[in-house]
Amino acid sequence: MSDLGFTNGASHWHHDAVFYQVYVRGFKDSSRDGSGDLRGLIEKLDYIQSLGVSCLWLMPIVRSPLRDDGYDVSDFLDIDPSIGSLADFQQLTDAAHQRDLRVITDLVISHTSDQHAWFQEARQGPESPYFHYYVWSDRDDRFPEARVIFADTEHSNWAWDHKTKRYYWHRFFSHQPDLNYDHPPVQEAILDVMRFWLDLGIDGFRVDAVPYLFEREGTNCENLPETHAFCKRMRRLIDMEYPGRILLAEANQWPDDLLPYFGEGDEFHMAFNFPLMPRLFLALRREDSRPLIDGIENLPAIPHDCQWATFLRNHDELTLEMVTDADRDYLYSEYARDPRMKLNFGIRRRLAPLLDHDQRRIQLLYSLLFSLPGAPVIYYGDEIGMGDNIYLGDRNGVRTPMQWSDERNAGFSSADPSMLYQPVIADPLVHYQAVNVEAQLRSPASLLHWLRHQLRLRRSQPLLSRGDIRFLQVTNRSVVAFTRSHRDAIGLFVHNLSAAVQPVHLELAAYAGLRPSQFGGNHGFPVITTEPYFLNLAPYEPLWFLLEPV
Numbered sequence: 001m002s003d004l005g006f007t008n009g010a011s012h013w014h015h016d017a018v019f020y021q022v023y024v025r026g027f028k029d030s031s032r033d034g035s036g037d038l039r040g041l042i043e044k045l046d047y048i049q050s051l052g053v054s055c056l057w058l059m060p061i062v063r064s065p066l067r068d069d070g071y072d073v074s075d076f077l078d079i080d081p082s083i084g085s086l087a088d089f090q091q092l093t094d095a096a097h098q099r100d101l102r103v104i105t106d107l108v109i110s111h112t113s114d115q116h117a118w119f120q121e122a123r124q125g126p127e128s129p130y131f132h133y134y135v136w137s138d139r140d141d142r143f144p145e146a147r148v149i150f151a152d153t154e155h156s157n158w159a160w161d162h163k164t165k166r167y168y169w170h171r172f173f174s175h176q177p178d179l180n181y182d183h184p185p186v187q188e189a190i191l192d193v194m195r196f197w198l199d200l201g202i203d204g205f206r207v208d209a210v211p212y213l214f215e216r217e218g219t220n221c222e223n224l225p226e227t228h229a230f231c232k233r234m235r236r237l238i239d240m241e242y243p244g245r246i247l248l249a250e251a252n253q254w255p256d257d258l259l260p261y262f263g264e265g266d267e268f269h270m271a272f273n274f275p276l277m278p279r280l281f282l283a284l285r286r287e288d289s290r291p292l293i294d295g296i297e298n299l300p301a302i303p304h305d306c307q308w309a310t311f312l313r314n315h316d317e318l319t320l321e322m323v324t325d326a327d328r329d330y331l332y333s334e335y336a337r338d339p340r341m342k343l344n345f346g347i348r349r350r351l352a353p354l355l356d357h358d359q360r361r362i363q364l365l366y367s368l369l370f371s372l373p374g375a376p377v378i379y380y381g382d383e384i385g386m387g388d389n390i391y392l393g394d395r396n397g398v399r400t401p402m403q404w405s406d407e408r409n410a411g412f413s414s415a416d417p418s419m420l421y422q423p424v425i426a427d428p429l430v431h432y433q434a435v436n437v438e439a440q441l442r443s444p445a446s447l448l449h450w451l452r453h454q455l456r457l458r459r460s461q462p463l464l465s466r467g468d469i470r471f472l473q474v475t476n477r478s479v480v481a482f483t484r485s486h487r488d489a490i491g492l493f494v495h496n497l498s499a500a501v502q503p504v505h506l507e508l509a510a511y512a513g514l515r516p517s518q519f520g521g522n523h524g525f526p527v528i529t530t531e532p533y534f535l536n537l538a539p540y541e542p543l544w545f546l547l548e549p550v
């Protein structure tokens with residue numbers, strides 16, 4: 001068993017974590033039914049460990065009719081039979097822990113599936129003990145300020161239930177009725193769901209759709225004080241009963257509304273950095289450091305024990321809610337030229353196709369992700385630059401089978417190809433026969449090798465996960481340069497956002513007498529003096545230095 005201190009409340013492991021997001025259904029099929037499963041995932045743990053990540057985030061694994069890939073829960077306390085059993089889950093967490101990998105999973109608390117027994121019971125009417133588990137109304141015009149999130153599918157947050165002859169409230173699909181957190185038994189039930197999985201050894205939760213737990217007239221029904229109060233209850237449960245486990249918030253909000261989810265260090269341990277993500281894509285396309293620097297500098301400081309979860313892509317559309325209208329128009333015009341690529345307020349594409357499969361640009365964005373503050377999250381398949389399929393509906397095009405080899409079904413499954421839950425990527429440009437793990441392991445210049453190397457470098461220096469950041473004044477706006485410092489260690493990170501060679505003069509007088517040495521190398525760069533320090537960067541080049549005494 002590992003000695004990483006899985007039950008050690010003081011470990012603060014989330015500060016240094018690197019997450020790997022796994023869509024179990026799409027990862028590896030062990031049962032030849034065309035759909036990935038937990039046993040398949042266990043087979044691939046060595047691969048995941050070899051990436052150099054430290055924690056798996058499993059998308060929903062609980063019972064579900066799968067109309068929203070498990071974000072529509074019909075039973076919180078069982079594994080969906082299509083991916084395995086509770087025994088398989090137990091085996092997975094044990095096997096992961098033996099490899100020093102932690103495991104978190106989605107906890108979908110704002111709503112259930114309409115197939116959940118609670119909702120079916122609630123539909124018996126007001127006499128049912130479950131009626132108040134959901135939010136009912138005779139009218140469909142209450143809470144008019146609440147926006148519709150899945151704007152391409154839904155027109156209202158109310159749906160009619162012909163059995164009770166009432167409307168019920170839902171923030172996402174109409175088959176996902178929202179739970180009523182004003183009803184105390186709902187709060188207790190969700191806390192018990194947490195205990196169930198924590199008792200099985202899970203290391204924490206990615207808590208889905210956090211801002212929408214309560215509804216109040218006259219508000220947009222997001223980020224309400226009551227919501228924060230319940231989140232603090234979840235945190236108290238962790239602190240009192242399961243120290244060392246973590247809560248990661250999915251709250252797609254502007255910085256001022258996001259910060260309160262950390263509380264005073266007594267709410268979430270982590271939150272996704274939604275405002276930063278689109279600004280990385282903006283900076284790259286504009287070849288301008290400003291959006292990126294603003295993205296970091298406009299973020300309020302977070303409590304000491306908290307950490308951002310940073311990401312480039314995930315299983316949803318690349319959301320453009322946290323940018324101005326003008327920036328959103330620009331991002332659409334640059335990254336979603338075909339209208340089919342748009343969904344709701346975002347772009348439903350994977351990382352590599354967004355960047356025209358240009359390995360230099362992919363590496364540049366990853367290099368920023370790994371060197372800016374936060375714990376990076378890597379979406380399965382993006383480590384090999386997998387393609388997507390915009391002809392599949394909704395977000396399915398970014399959830400196709402993982403590409404392991406050039407064998408049938410990309411080595412994902414030995415089922416009949418027509419049985420696959422979704423087709424593998426066969427676009428000639430990024431066909432699975434060329435883009436797969438096995439091929440990239442054979443090629444020293446592959447994205448996969450580069451990424452593993454870069455994560456090794458990141459692990460070698462705590463300043464990358466814990467250091468303070470300071471941007472350097474640079475007149476050439478195509479170059480972004482910053483230092484990270486932690487205790488006595490100082491790192492210097494310089495990135496060329498442009499497609500052309502760029503010269504840059506860095507103001508490094510504060511570090512005069514130190515010598516930049518490249519991470520993992522010993523190239524003799526000139527010692528820093530009080531004069532501007534000159535560097536030339538190749539197109540899209542990232543440079544990582546340690547500033548060391550001569």
Ligand code: NOJ
Binds near residue numbers: 072108316
């Ligand atoms: C957020 C999840 O990321 C998304 O995939 C899901 O559809 C919604 N929550 C609704 O549960």
